[in-house]
Amino acid sequence: MTMQHFSDSELLTSMARGDEAAFTEIYHRYWQQLLAIAWKHTYDESSAKEIVQEVLIKLWDRRESLEIRELSHYLATAIKFSVFKHYHQQQRRKNILHSIFRSTHNADEEKIYARLLDDYINGIVExxxxxxxxxxxxxxxxxxxxxxxxxxxxxxxxxxxxxxxxxxxxxxxxxxxxxxxxxx
Structure with missing residues (x-):
């Protein structure tokens, strides 16, 4: 019997014991659905794929300690939390980059202004x-x-x-x- 005929709870039980085939079946069974949820929130295919991969890797890593009643609900919720986390990481990166750009831009302006002022003063001194x-x-x-x-x-x-x-x-x-x- 192939894993395709197993229920989600049977797959989870097998996966908890380290059965990679059970995990692979969960992966194939839910990949498209999870990708659609992630894409709906990110509108970015590479970010959506990254989020789905992250959720599925965590599922495998925590397989022995997870108590999941409804796999589809668990995975959908995990995707939404990961999207939220991803969004905040992106915002933090943007804020840091903006801050760096702004300070660099201000420093460049200050250097130009200081140079102009120095040239002006040197003209007066001469x-x-x-x-x-x-x-x-x-x-x-x-x-x-x-x-x-x-x-x-x-x-x-x-x-x-x-x-x-x-x-x-x-x-x-x-x-x-x-x-x-x-x-x-």
Whole structure:
């Protein structure tokens, strides 16, 4: 007698004892029905097939501990839960990808904006009087203190401070004109 003539409960009993032929019969008996249920909820054939495979694999893996009264109802419910789980996993992936894209996009925008601002400030600095420009570059580009600048340029510390103050004031005024007031 082939497995096709066995009832669902007989197949479940045989499958619980490790009978692979019983599992194969359940697989063939319910595959199309389960695929239709999964597709109805996902509208994606590959996702639907993946969900059905997952449910049937879990059925086999848990065969010894399952207590199923009505196999068709059990499988349909398992498919619906798996669809729900699949949907939430997809949403989580989309949210993560969106978050990554948004942060990357924002970072790229910030880099572009910072580069434009840097170019604009460099243009302002190049128009400063020579001593003022030198003091600004030594201070802001090379990170030197007013005392170090004074020693390097052979000027007083107060003069270095005055040149730096003038440079910063000029930059701030120019930035106000383009509505980009930053604290330098």
């Amino acid at each position: 128009k400063l009087p020579e001593k003022c420009r030198q003091v600004y570059k030594l201070s802001r580009v090379e990170g030197k203190s007013n005392q170090q600048i004074a020693g390097a340029m052979n000027i007083s510390e107060k003069t270095a401070e005055a040149h730096l103050t003038k440079a910063l004031r000029t930059i701030r005024l120019n930035l106000r004109h383009i509505n980009m007031l930053f604290f330098i």
